Amino acid sequence: MSESLQDQLLKAGLVDEQSVKKTRSKKRKQRRRGETDxxxxxxxxxxxxxxxxRKARARTLNRRQQEERQREAAEKAARQMVIDQEVPHDGDERFQFEHNGRIRPVNVSAAQRRQLAAGELAIARTRGRYRLVPAAVVATLRRDAPFLLAWTADQAGPHEQSEAAYPDHPVPDDLIW
Structure with a gap:
């Protein structure tokens, strides 16, 4: 069974010795000349x-992994920036805002409440806490890690739509619930 196909054909009588030699000679010449069939x-x-x-897939995979590492690094830097830039808040007034479909409270001072309403401060959530951050940080957070932003003055809610419907009765920004 370990015989070559040529030997098997020769034994079966389907080819003669002359054609086998001619084929071997032809293949040898092709190999010498560098020809391939x-x-x-x-x-x-x-x-x-x-x-x-394979190389194209490897390049694509490497590019995706590189982008993922850059995204994770930017998110980590954004989290650290929120912690570093946090404005201490422990006032006697409650500022309530909507986050993830629920009303959340944060204790702030009267000055911080005015700054929140004016858009000078925003609220970010990291490490399980809501933190007040300056408005200068918001643009970076929106670019690198928008999921960290819990509340900003420009997303203040549906009262902006109702202001257009009732121009004579504006809703104050510092409304306490």
């Missing part, structure tokens, strides 16, 4: 194409 050429071409495809 069409099957070898297509196989080598397919191997080259597989290698090109």
């Amino acid at each position: 069409s099957e070898q050429a297509s196989a080598s071409q397919a191997a080259i194409q597989r290698e090109v495809d």
Whole structure:
């Protein structure tokens, strides 16, 4: 069973010794000249194409991993910036805002309440706490980690729509609930 196909065909009587020698001679000459038959050429071409495809997939995967690492680094930096830029708040007034469909309270001072209403301060959430941050940080948070922003004055809620409907009766920004 370990005989070559040529030997098997020769034993079966389907080819003669002369044609076997001619075929061997032809293949030897092709190898010497560097010629390859069409099957070898297509196989080598397919191997080259597989290698090109593999390298392209590897480049794409590396690019995605690099982008993911950059995104994670930007998010980590944004979290740290929120902690570093936090404005201490422990006032006697409650400022209530909507976050994730629920009303959340934060104790602030009267000055901080005015700054929140004016848009000079915003509220971010990190490490399980709501933190007051300056408005200068908001643009960076929106770019790098928008999920950290819990509340800003420009997303203050539906009263802005109702102001257009009732121009004679504006809703005050510092309304206490």
